[in-house]
Amino acid sequence: MTYKSNKARFAVAILFLCLGQTKAQQTDYTQYVNPYIGSADHGHVFVGANVPSGAVQVGPSQIAQTWDKFNGWDWCSGYNYKSEEILGFTHTHLSGTGIGDLNDILILPATGKKHLSPAPFGKMDQGYGSRISKANEAVNPGYYRVLLEDYNILAEMTSSERVGYHRYTFQNKDNAHLLIDLSFRMGWDTPTDTYLKLVNDSTIVGYRFSKGWANDQKVYFAIKASTSLKNLKFYNTNTPINGSLVVKGENIKALIDVDPSRPVELKVGLSPVSFNNALDNIQQEIPFWNFERAKTNAKKKWNDVLAKIDYQADEKLKTIFYTALYHSYFAPTLFNDANGDYMGTDKQIHRRENFDNYTFFSLWDTYRSLHPLMTILEDKKNKDYIKTMLKIYQQQGKLPVWHLWANETNTMVGLPAIPVVADALLKGFIDKEDHELAFEAVKTTAMGHDNGLKFVRDLSYIPIDSMDHESVAWALEYAIADFGAYQMAKFLNKKEDADYFEKRYKLYEKYFDKEVGHFVGRHADGKFRRPFDPLMAKHRENDYCEGNAWQYTWLVPQDAHGLINLFGGDQKFINKLDEFVQLPEILDNASPDISGMIGQYAQGNEPNHHVPYLYAYAGQQWKGAELVRKAMTKYYTEMPNGLCGNDDAGQMSAWYVFSAVGIYPANPMDGKYVFGSPLMESAKINLPNGKQFEINVKNSGTDNAYIQKVTWNGKPYEKSYILHTDLIQGGKLVFEMGSKPNKKFGQALSSRP
Numbered sequence: 060m061t062y063k064s065n066k067a068r069f070a071v072a073i074l075f076l077c078l079g080q081t082k083a084q085q086t087d088y089t090q091y092v093n094p095y096i097g098s099a100d101h102g103h104v105f106v107g108a109n110v111p112s113g114a115v116q117v118g119p120s121q122i123a124q125t126w127d128k129f130n131g132w133d134w135c136s137g138y139n140y141k142s143e144e145i146l147g148f149t150h151t152h153l154s155g156t157g158i159g160d161l162n163d164i165l166i167l168p169a170t171g172k173k174h175l176s177p178a179p180f181g182k183m184d185q186g187y188g189s190r191i192s193k194a195n196e197a198v199n200p201g202y203y204r205v206l207l208e209d210y211n212i213l214a215e216m217t218s219s220e221r222v223g224y225h226r227y228t229f230q231n232k233d234n235a236h237l238l239i240d241l242s243f244r245m246g247w248d249t250p251t252d253t254y255l256k257l258v259n260d261s262t263i264v265g266y267r268f269s270k271g272w273a274n275d276q277k278v279y280f281a282i283k284a285s286t287s288l289k290n291l292k293f294y295n296t297n298t299p300i301n302g303s304l305v306v307k308g309e310n311i312k313a314l315i316d317v318d319p320s321r322p323v324e325l326k327v328g329l330s331p332v333s334f335n336n337a338l339d340n341i342q343q344e345i346p347f348w349n350f351e352r353a354k355t356n357a358k359k360k361w362n363d364v365l366a367k368i369d370y371q372a373d374e375k376l377k378t379i380f381y382t383a384l385y386h387s388y389f390a391p392t393l394f395n396d397a398n399g400d401y402m403g404t405d406k407q408i409h410r411r412e413n414f415d416n417y418t419f420f421s422l423w424d425t426y427r428s429l430h431p432l433m434t435i436l437e438d439k440k441n442k443d444y445i446k447t448m449l450k451i452y453q454q455q456g457k458l459p460v461w462h463l464w465a466n467e468t469n470t471m472v473g474l475p476a477i478p479v480v481a482d483a484l485l486k487g488f489i490d491k492e493d494h495e496l497a498f499e500a501v502k503t504t505a506m507g508h509d510n511g512l513k514f515v516r517d518l519s520y521i522p523i524d525s526m527d528h529e530s531v532a533w534a535l536e537y538a539i540a541d542f543g544a545y546q547m548a549k550f551l552n553k554k555e556d557a558d559y560f561e562k563r564y565k566l567y568e569k570y571f572d573k574e575v576g577h578f579v580g581r582h583a584d585g586k587f588r589r590p591f592d593p594l595m596a597k598h599r600e601n602d603y604c605e606g607n608a609w610q611y612t613w614l615v616p617q618d619a620h621g622l623i624n625l626f627g628g629d630q631k632f633i634n635k636l637d638e639f640v641q642l643p644e645i646l647d648n649a650s651p652d653i654s655g656m657i658g659q660y661a662q663g664n665e666p667n668h669h670v671p672y673l674y675a676y677a678g679q680q681w682k683g684a685e686l687v688r689k690a691m692t693k694y695y696t697e698m699p700n701g702l703c704g705n706d707d708a709g710q711m712s713a714w715y716v717f718s719a720v721g722i723y724p725a726n727p728m729d730g731k732y733v734f735g736s737p738l739m740e741s742a743k744i745n746l747p748n749g750k751q752f753e754i755n756v757k758n759s760g761t762d763n764a765y766i767q768k769v770t771w772n773g774k775p776y777e778k779s780y781i782l783h784t785d786l787i788q789g790g791k792l793v794f795e796m797g798s799k800p801n802k803k804f805g806q807a808l809s810s811r812p
Contacts, residue, residue: 088365089200089358091374091381097155097706099140099699101651101663104386104706105154106138108203108216108223110360111388112417112440115329116152117216117223118203119145120162122180122188123245132651137162137245140699145205146177146188147243148216150223150327151278154389155706156421157652158470159246160272160463164280164327167238168227170210173314175297177243183209187238200365200385201357217354219344220393221337223327226350229319237317237325239263239282242296242310247271253311256334257304260287263313264334273466277402278329281337285324285348289316324350331394331402331465343397364388367436370720372739372759378697380719380739383712387429390708391444394418394464402465405454415443416450420462421708423471423536424665426478429713431724434486435786438747441488448476449493452500457507472510472529472604473536477501481543482728485550486783498551501544505537505560512537518562520569522583523602530580531570532604532666535614538567542617543728567615571625576635577608594642594659596649605652606666609639609659616669616726619676619812629677636674640686655694655703662690663704668714672725672733676811680779681765681800684736687718688764691738720744720754721794722781730783731812734805736764737794750789756796763796766804779805780812 097104107118121142123134133139137152147167153160167187178186188209195206203216211231217224229235241253248271255265263282270276292315293300295308317323326345330337345353370380395401395416403409409416433441451459451467458477461470480497483489489497506512511521511533521530545560572579572587580588580602593608595601603611612635615622626632640658654663661667671690674683694703695715702711717723721737737756744752758767769776770793771785781792805811 086366086369087362088381089361091377092200092361092365092385093378093382093697094198094200094385095140095699096379096382096697097386097699097702098138101133101654101704102700102702102706103133103135103155103157104702105136105152105389106198106203107152108201108218108357109389110201110218110220110357111364112391112393113218113220114393115150115218115221115223115327116154116389117148117150117218117225117327118152119205120147120149120165120243120245121145122177123159132157132159135159135246143192144178144183144188144190145207147238147240148214148225149243150280150329153419155386155708155711157705158272160248160276162243162245162248163267163269163278164329165238165240165243166225166282166325166327167240168207168210168212168214168229168235168323169238170212170229170231170233170235170319173234173236174238175240175294175312175314177240187240199358200361202354215350217350217357219353219356221329221340221397222344223329224345224350224353225325225327227323229323232319235317235319237288237315237323239313239315241265241267242312244269250309252307253309254307255293255305255311255313257288257291260289261285262338263288264338265311266334272468272470273463274468275406275466276464277331278464279332279334279337280330281328281334281341283326283338283341284317286318286321289318291315324348330396330400332396332400332408336396336398336400340397361385364436367745368716368720369743369745370739371741375697376719376738379695379701380716382697383695383715383719386706386712387432387709387716390419390421390425391417392419403454404451404462404465404467406465409450414446415440417444417447418462418464419708420448420459420476421470421710422459422461422475422479423473424707424710425713426475427665427668427710427714427727428717428724429709430479431482431727432713432716434482434488434783435744435746438488441483442490445480445483445489445497446493448480449496449500452504457504458500472533474504474540475536477504477540477543478727481547484547485728485730494551498547498553501547502556505540505544505563515541515563515566518566520566520581523580523588524583528599529602529604531578531602531611532606534570535567535578535611538564538615539617541566546728564617565621567618568621568625576626577612578614579608594645594647596646596653598648598650605650605664606661607646607649607659609642610653610661610664610667612639613670613673614666617728619673619726623677632677633674633679633682636670637682639670652704655690657686657689657693660686660690662694663711665707665710668710669723669725672723672735675733675779675805678806678808678811679802680734680805681802683733684764684766684800687723687735688738691715691718691736692761721756722754725812731780732783732786733780733812734766734769734794736766737796746787746789748787750787752786752789753791755791755793757793758796760796762798765797765800767795767797767801768804769794777805777807777810778812779810
């Protein structure tokens with residue numbers, strides 16, 4: 060072959076490569092996202108306009124209907140699909156949680172009679188707010204639109220990271236006005252201090268301080284309007300405040316007349332530091348008056364992250380997958396200004412830091428799947444998560460547990476930041492100069508005294524005499540975190556610490572009651588709790604947290620082989636797992652978080668998320684494939700109730716992203732991804748280092764749930780898992796699927812994770 064022909068072949072290859080890149084760049088992945096998925100029942104997802112990891116989530120807030128009649132808990136995000144009214148548009152939301160907070164800075168465009176108080180349910184004429192219909196509502200990544208039918212106003216929203224951009228088109232021009240209500244609250248939030256100042260005829264600044272799940276929350280904001288703000292009137296609660304351009308009180312509101320002859324646009328900047336910074340955020344991020352341009356920018360930001368995985372399947376599966384990936388980028392959220400300023404947990408302003416500070420760390424949920432997913436898809440973001448956590452440690456004396464807007468809420472059990480920090484160290488996301496600080500933060504946090512840690516420090520179990528409820532849940536989560544401390548100590552050659560934490564991560568063994576075959580609470584005298592009912596799941600009234608003994612029997616992802624040994628070997632372990640998924644789907648007075656049942660397996664709650672993949676550790680990967688395929692197809696749909704539990708800050712969605720492509724981090728700290736049952740034709744993961752990890756599926760189909768054989772870079776591959784170190788270098792993994800299990804795949808001891 061001549062040099063000339065080689066050169067020609069090379070040119071053709073480059074041409075096809077460029078064409079492929081152009082095609083990928085042109086693909087609109089947002090078309091496959093349905094933001095309504097998870098907005099009904101208990102999904103609690105945010106519906107509105109945001110960008111990936113954005114501090115601003117601008118969207119509707121509805122009437123959180125009373126607990127006894129309508130279950131107001133299902134309005135935690137401010138929105139539920141079944142509601143047919145909107146009170147106004149707020150700029151912060153919690154997506155997929157069970158927590159009633161945020162929904163700050165309510166703005167409502169209106170016409171006709173002016174109201175200062177929100178309408179009660181079913182009586183929209185008695186307060187502010189409007190009826191809506193789904194026929195006149197639309198939501199896409201980065202964009203929200205709705206017709207406020209009582210006012211005949213088309214309201215549209217888009218956003219940047221720190222700015223919400225509104226556009227209101229008044230079709231009814233009678234007494235057109237805006238309401239700003241800083242007293243508006245959702246869930247457990249209560250304003251403590253609110254402030255508004257008219258800067259000029261088109262600019263208002265202010266703040267809203269409140270007490271709720273975040274005990275001391277401060278939101279500063281600036282509002283810039285495209286039109287003159289006329290006849291501005293301030294109120295505290297419903298009492299007029301006359302003759303002042305600056306007002307302060309617990310419940311400050313404002314009514315403002317606007318010219319309805321052309322669309323009214325607002326840019327609302329948020330800041331955790333000051334309203335001057337909020338103004339600067341507007342100038343830095345959306346300095347122009349062009350709603351369509353801002354909307355296009357938001358859509359591009361979503362396409363940039365969705366394009367990280369080119370997932371090929373039928374339209375229904377693509378919708379479920381890309382919506383799950385979309386929801387995986389809702390949290391954590393940025394918590395600094397464009398100039399780098401942020402408010403620390405120490406309530407001090409930290410100026411012009413050289414990293415992005417984050418908040419909304421729902422770590423008991425997200426350490427299991429969401430953070431491991433980000434170690435594949437993101438680089439800088441992961442490093443900034445860890446820098447944020449280390450700053451939080453320095454400011455509050457321990458790593459975050461459930462952090463929200465410069466507040467430690469201490470929500471849920473265990474020390475869930477430790478697995479995230481440990482995994483980041485092992486995967487190279489922590490700069491070498493921060494290694495010692497990272498281990499100091501982990502060790503100091505692990506050596507605390509609260510919630511039974513004083514017993515764990517002494518290598519003992521937590522007596523139920525000292526912690527009557529949830530002692531087993533706390534202990535098992537501590538053991539998971541302690542494995543992270545052990546891994547870090549070993550990596551950093553700290554032998555004494557490694558030896559100590561190795562003993563701690565095996566303390567789960569002390570709760571194993573051989574008589575009943577479950578982890579059970581123990582008295583100080585060593586006796587196990589009696590009477591004992593493994594199905595009892597009453598919320599916060601047993602030894603478990605949002606679960607029962609059956610669901611917590613498997614919570615040892617850090618030492619699956621040790622767990623197998625407790626049961627007496629592979630077959631006894633498999634028998635117990637089989638029994639678990641074949642039990643009746645019966646729960647006694649249980650928390651609504653325990654949902655998505657397959658037997659006693661609860662897909663809707665995090666402690667069970669790794670369970671299908673445990674079968675691989677005992678050499679029967681095919682049974683795990685059955686269970687994970689059933690969970691994916693039964694409990695993830697394209698409907699508004701298409702999530703079986705709270706999305707939990709993206710954890711429920713991240714589980715699906717992993718599982719749909721056929722791999723899962725059953726132990727989120729050992730760098731292994733266990734094979735399940737890929738639900739697709741192919742997936743190309745574009746890695747931050749510029750390489751590509753490709754997964755192809757031969758014989759994909761609804762009935763073909765079982766792996767027959769695997770190749771890796773064209774060679775036969777016998778293992779039932781793949782290492783992060785291999786994945787991150789790029790390559791091609793091929794699953795050949797079938798309708799009947801190949802029981803030999805992954806059976807050999809050398810093939811198991």
